[in-house]
Amino acid sequence: MATDIHGSAPTADAVRAALATVNDPEIHKPITDLGMVKSVDIADDGTVKVAVYLTVSGCPMRETITTNVTTAVEGVPGVTGVTVELDVMSDEQRKELAGNLRGGTAEREVPFAQPGSLTRVYAVASGKGGVGKSSVTVNLAAAMAADGLKVGVVDADIYGHSVPRMLGVEGRPTQVENMIMPPSSHGVKVISIGMFTPGNAPVVWRGPMLHRALQQFLADVYWGDLDVLLLDLPPGTGDIAISVAQLVPNAEILVVTTPQQAAAEVAERAGSIAVQTHQKIVGVVENMSGMPCPHCDEIVDVFGSGGGERVAEGLTRTTGATVPVLGQIPIDVRLREGGDDGRPVVLSHPDSAAALALKAIAGKLGGRARGLAGMSLGITPRNKF
Numbered sequence: 250m251a252t253d254i255h256g257s258a259p260t261a262d263a264v265r266a267a268l269a270t271v272n273d274p275e276i277h278k279p280i281t282d283l284g285m286v287k288s289v290d291i292a293d294d295g296t297v298k299v300a301v302y303l304t305v306s307g308c309p310m311r312e313t314i315t316t317n318v319t320t321a322v323e324g325v326p327g328v329t330g331v332t333v334e335l336d337v338m339s340d341e342q343r344k345e346l347a348g349n350l351r352g353g354t355a356e357r358e359v360p361f362a363q364p365g366s367l368t369r370v371y372a373v374a375s376g377k378g379g380v381g382k383s384s385v386t387v388n389l390a391a392a393m394a395a396d397g398l399k400v401g402v403v404d405a406d407i408y409g410h411s412v413p414r415m416l417g418v419e420g421r422p423t424q425v426e427n428m429i430m431p432p433s434s435h436g437v438k439v440i441s442i443g444m445f446t447p448g449n450a451p452v453v454w455r456g457p458m459l460h461r462a463l464q465q466f467l468a469d470v471y472w473g474d475l476d477v478l479l480l481d482l483p484p485g486t487g488d489i490a491i492s493v494a495q496l497v498p499n500a501e502i503l504v505v506t507t508p509q510q511a512a513a514e515v516a517e518r519a520g521s522i523a524v525q526t527h528q529k530i531v532g533v534v535e536n537m538s539g540m541p542c543p544h545c546d547e548i549v550d551v552f553g554s555g556g557g558e559r560v561a562e563g564l565t566r567t568t569g570a571t572v573p574v575l576g577q578i579p580i581d582v583r584l585r586e587g588g589d590d591g592r593p594v595v596l597s598h599p600d601s602a603a604a605l606a607l608k609a610i611a612g613k614l615g616g617r618a619r620g621l622a623g624m625s626l627g628i629t630p631r632n633k634f
């Protein structure tokens with residue numbers, strides 16, 4: 250603990266400045282800006298009592314907040330001891346905070362669909378299930394976050410939500426009024442339907458409910474300023490793909506397939522939905538592209554070859570715009586293990602061939618300048634008669 254050499258009591262300004270360095274662990278903004286500091290009492294003997302408002306009672310972050318406040322204030326010259334008292338915001342205070350976080354925008358707007366939004370939104374789609382769409386999503390997200398980008402993932406795979414496990418995110422999100430704070434892991438903010446269902450209960454929802462859930466994930470979750478938002482869609486050409494197109498028309502589609510002929514055909518069908526919804530297809534990722542033989546390193550084409558290329562060519566023909574193959578990811582046991590352990594392979598084995606392929610794709614997608622390119626201008630072309 251730091252003690253002032255002159256033995257004088259710490260100043261209120263210095264304590265405030267120290268508190269301004271403490272971020273709320275979920276909102277990632279200084280507690281002083283969020284109206285969370287209730288009072289600061291500085292005694293002549295240098296002891297400081299800080300009263301902090303939690304956003305909700307039973308906040309899972311209370312211990313982290315207490316520790317961080319204590320550490321920050323202990324560092325102020327002249328402080329001889331710190332006690333932290335916790336209180337809970339009133340409904341009124343929570344409403345005010347939610348309003349502040351929204352930055353004055355009306356409720357229920359999807360921030361990523363607003364003109365001027367600089368967040369790149371990628372909807373990750375596949376034709377068939379099990380081709381590695383979620384694995385690709387979480388690894389791209391983790392690689393981009395490791396590169397310093399602010400990244401969010403919406404697990405919109407309502408039927409097979411696996412993103413939280415793959416990223417090692419546990420627990421339920423905190424809710425402040427009708428704003429949901431997304432938990433984060435490996436620097437990636439995540440929201441999933443799995444966080445709102447008891448146990449591992451399967452979700453049997455119909456189209457309109459799915460649309461509402463997705464709208465909530467996009468509009469009611471406090472994402473902050475994101476560079477990239479990845480949406481893990483359910484396989485196929487279902488309702489969610491249409492909802493994404495309506496809610497975030499500027500989302501670009503990333504198609505994941507395996508090299509297999511059958512998978513490639515359905516992937517192409519899933520991708521071509523973009524033609525109907527006027528969305529851009531950013532590219533194709535071929536996953537499970539061969540497996541290095543553990544004995545001789547020869548590449549074994551377990552699922553055949555050429556699927557990614559075929560899908561890209563097909564989508565280029567259908568859309569009239571060039572759709573590139575962004576990368577090929579080999580089969581790697583460590584990638585599967587990373588998914589089971591909540592530690593994406595790009596972080597656990599960054600030099601493996603699978604991780605290198607994923608990081609190269611992340612570099613292409615994350616490195617594209619943020620801008621208005623690809624954004625809907627809100628103009629509907631008039632039909633010619």
Ligand SMILES: Nc1ncnc2c1ncn2[C@@H]1O[C@H](COP(=O)(O)OP(=O)(O)OP(=O)(O)O)[C@@H](O)[C@H]1O
Pocket residue numbers: 375377378379380381382383384385406409410411483484536537538578579580581582584585586588589603
């Ligand atoms: N390149 C790879 N090497 C080894 N295992 C992989 C690879 N890609 C995915 N897997 C494994 O295959 C399984 C299916 O992957 P994943 O859940 O990502 O697919 P998905 O397309 O999202 O499936 P669904 O749409 O049904 O949710 C997982 O166990 C995952 O760990």
